[in-house]
Amino acid sequence: MKNIFVGNLSFGATEDSVRSAFEAYGTVDRVNMITDRDTGQARGFAFVEMSNTAEADRAIAELNGRELEGRALNVNEARPKPERGAGGGGFRPRGNGGSRNRW
Numbered sequence: 260m261k262n263i264f265v266g267n268l269s270f271g272a273t274e275d276s277v278r279s280a281f282e283a284y285g286t287v288d289r290v291n292m293i294t295d296r297d298t299g300q301a302r303g304f305a306f307v308e309m310s311n312t313a314e315a316d317r318a319i320a321e322l323n324g325r326e327l328e329g330r331a332l333n334v335n336e337a338r339p340k341p342e343r344g345a346g347g348g349g350f351r352p353r354g355n356g357g358s359r360n361r362w
Contacts, residue, residue, distance in 0.1 A: 260288070261315035263307040265322075266333035270301045280327055281307050285314025306337055 274290045289308040309315035323334040
């Protein structure tokens, strides 16, 4: 299974248009169009999953830089999201926020 990042998508691109572009190179298992969680509008990128690695590599090579709906695609293997450490790391006052903090 290979997860592929597809960037610089037209905001009018649909799951079907992305799927069609990739199906020319093999079987597409899943297309995940990324949208803004508040507005629901497209964010201009997606992830495509293909189970055959050779087909996925060929799709990446052929589609990177190719135009879809007037925009040159940025296509490459998706990198795993880096894990975020617990705790956050900023200054956080203790207590009730009054002027007498005890460290």
